Amino acid sequence: MTEKKPTPLLDNLEAGPWPSFVKELKKSAKSPMVQDLLGVLERSYEDKMGHWKHGGLVGVRGYGGGVIGRYNELAREFPDAAEFHTVRINQPAGWFYTSDVIRTLCDIWERHGSGLTNFHGATGDIIFLGARTSEIEAVFGELIEAGFDLGGSGSCLRTPSCCCGMARCEWACYDTMALTYDLTQTFQDELHRPSFPYKFKIKSSGCPNDCVAAIARADLSIIGTWRDDIQVDRTAVTQYAAGGQIDIAADVVARCPAGCMTWDGRSIGIDNESCVRCMHCINAMPKALAPGKDRGATVLVGGKATILGGALLSSVLVPFLRMEPPYDDLKELIRAIWDLWGDHGKNRERVGEFIQRIGLGNFLEQIGLDPQPEMVAQPRTNPYISYEPKEGRP
Numbered sequence: 195m196t197e198k199k200p201t202p203l204l205d206n207l208e209a210g211p212w213p214s215f216v217k218e219l220k221k222s223a224k225s226p227m228v229q230d231l232l233g234v235l236e237r238s239y240e241d242k243m244g245h246w247k248h249g250g251l252v253g254v255r256g257y258g259g260g261v262i263g264r265y266n267e268l269a270r271e272f273p274d275a276a277e278f279h280t281v282r283i284n285q286p287a288g289w290f291y292t293s294d295v296i297r298t299l300c301d302i303w304e305r306h307g308s309g310l311t312n313f314h315g316a317t318g319d320i321i322f323l324g325a326r327t328s329e330i331e332a333v334f335g336e337l338i339e340a341g342f343d344l345g346g347s348g349s350c351l352r353t354p355s356c357c358c359g360m361a362r363c364e365w366a367c368y369d370t371m372a373l374t375y376d377l378t379q380t381f382q383d384e385l386h387r388p389s390f391p392y393k394f395k396i397k398s399s400g401c402p403n404d405c406v407a408a409i410a411r412a413d414l415s416i417i418g419t420w421r422d423d424i425q426v427d428r429t430a431v432t433q434y435a436a437g438g439q440i441d442i443a444a445d446v447v448a449r450c451p452a453g454c455m456t457w458d459g460r461s462i463g464i465d466n467e468s469c470v471r472c473m474h475c476i477n478a479m480p481k482a483l484a485p486g487k488d489r490g491a492t493v494l495v496g497g498k499a500t501i502l503g504g505a506l507l508s509s510v511l512v513p514f515l516r517m518e519p520p521y522d523d524l525k526e527l528i529r530a531i532w533d534l535w536g537d538h539g540k541n542r543e544r545v546g547e548f549i550q551r552i553g554l555g556n557f558l559e560q561i562g563l564d565p566q567p568e569m570v571a572q573p574r575t576n577p578y579i580s581y582e583p584k585e586g587r588p
Contacts, residue, residue, distance in 0.1 A: 198223075201232055203239040219310070227308040227324050230275035234266055251348045251388070252279055252327060254334045258387045260344030261330055278308070281322035281333060282345035284378065284385075285314055287371035288358040298340050306333045316411070317395060318355025319345035348388035349542075354378050356398035357405040365476065366400030367418030367489035368517035374398055376521055381528075390532070391539030391548075401485065402473045408497065408508070413545045414528065415494040415508040416517070420486035423466040424475070430482035431462050446478050490516040492568075493527065496546025506546040509554075513568040530561040 207216045222228045238244055249263025262280040269276035283299075299320065303309055308324030315321040320342075325333060334344065345353035354377045357363065359370030377396060378385070384394075397408035398416040408415035434440055442462065447455045454468035455475060462482075464475075476483045493515055494508030515523060531545060534557070539548045549557045558565055 198229060199233055199236070201236040204232060204236050222309050225309050226274040227278065228310065230272035231278065231308070231324065233272050234268055234275050237268060237271075246278075249279075252330055254331055254344070256386075257334075257344055259346055259348040259350050260334075260386065261325070262347050275324075277326045278323070279325040279327065279330065281307070281325055281330070282315065282317070282347050282353065283320040283322065283337060284343045284345045284353050285318055285320050285355065287356055287374040287378075288361055289314065289318075290358070290361070295340075299342070302333065302336045302340065306336070314355075317345065317352045318397075318406075319353050344386065346385045346393075349390045349392050350386070350388035350394070351381050351384040351390070352393050352395045353385065354381075354396040354398070355406060357400050359398075359400040363400055363405075364480075365403065365418075365473070365485055367420055367485055368400060368491055370398040370400045370416075370418070372519065373416065373517055373521060373524075376519065377525075377528075380525060384532070390536055392542045392544050394532070394545065396528075398491075402471045403477070409494060410497055410505070410507055411499065412497050412508065413495065414531070415497055416491050416524075417494065418485075418489065418517075419471050419492045419514065420489045421514050422486035422488040424464055424469065424486055425484040426462065426464070427482045427484075428461065431479070432460070434479055434482055435460075440478060442479075446475050449474055449478075490514050493524065495531070496544075496549055498544045498546050503547050503550070506544075506550075508546075509549075509571055510566075510568040511563070513566060527561070527563075534560045 204216045208214045216232075219228060219232055223232060234245055245266060245268050247265050247267055249265045251259050252261040252263045253259075254261065260282055262282070264278040264280055266272060266275050266278060300309075300311070303311060303322050306325065306329040307322055310323040312321035312323060322333070337343070354374045356370035356374040357366075359366040359368070361371060384390075394414070395412045396414045396416070397406045397412035399406050399408050400418040402417060402419060404415075404417055408417060431442075435442055440446065443457045447457045447462075451472055451474070452468050452470045454465040456463040476485065491514075492510060493512040495511040496506050497508035498506050512527070517524070535545050535548050538552070539545070540551075543551070554569065555565065558569075
């Protein structure tokens with residue numbers, strides 16, 4: 195272990211009223227890996243540059259992904275942090291744990307790694323931060339023995355994630371946890387053996403509140419919705435009005451993005467044909483309003499953060515799909531997308547960028563979906579678009 199060195203720049207980050215990651219790292223500084231990690235970080239601030247290089251994927255037997263290589267270019271100066279690999283672990287659906295399970299995970303990691311964790315990474319995984327290459331197989335073996343599996347990394351299906359859904363949320367329109375578990379078990383090969391042009395993320399939210407931000411971060415977003423009328427408890431509406439805790443006209447009706455609500459001082463009216471399922475009125479008056487009873491999900495495609503191109507929000511692919519086991523329609527759609535994108539996608543091209551490149555019309559034709567009005571992101575701006583009627587259609 196290297197001699198502990200002063201870290202004046204890191205010490206400054208502990209000042210002030212806000213929680214400091216430096217303070218938390220120092221709690222774990224008994225570990226030689228963490229002590230050297232602090233030294234590398236101090237040097238990074240001194241030199242105004244990072245001293246880490248991405249090493250691709252570090253494989254374990256039978257798996258092509260799950261461990262991300264992290265190598266330190268200051269290995270001679272900080273040998274205990276020369277390798278600081280990141281291990282992604284497939285998290286429980288909805289992020290439910292018992293205290294015994296968390297203790298088991300922490301014990302494994304203290305035996306074989308730095309002890310630093312991240313619950314959870316951007317994809318949703320449990321993250322173990324800081325492993326040497328020589329310890330990877332041992333970590334993997336103990337995780338499997340404890341009932342856990344590695345998550346996805348590299349150009350593969352990333353670990354599917356979801357909100358807690360029906361386990362705790364009264365607005366959930368389908369069982370997000372059951373779907374996530376089913377998809378994870380079905381697509382094990384795609385999760386552990388990178389074969390795609392780039393990463394593919396599936397995130398499931400039980401209602402349009404989208405608590406896992408699927409629409410902004412997932413290549414395939416599955417967001418709960420309904421297709422009948424919003425349920426209205428007239429008595430509860432009256433109680434809201436009489437209670438004075440909310441101004442129904444100003445705080446609910448006037449803020450409806452679709453302008454589909456009315457309030458006459460006694461009763462609330464909703465033009466459900468114009469409702470865009472934004473959840474604002476339901477969130478504002480949860481005792482009086484609720485999603486309809488005919489529930490399912492909207493399937494969207496193409497969300498991502500900035501990598502090669504700009505950030506994209508997901509676009510509607512299937513306006514309404516019932517989410518009931520065995521989810522055959524959804525799985526067929528996913529496989530059709532993968533087949534097309536896998537054959538024609540460019541290296542490091544996300545599926546949203548692929549759709550932009552080939553055009554939504556071509557994409558829909560190749561995966562076997564008919565265009566629908568909900569897929570239109572904006573009004574047509576080019577008047578020179580030809581329309582080719584198909585046989586049997588006007």
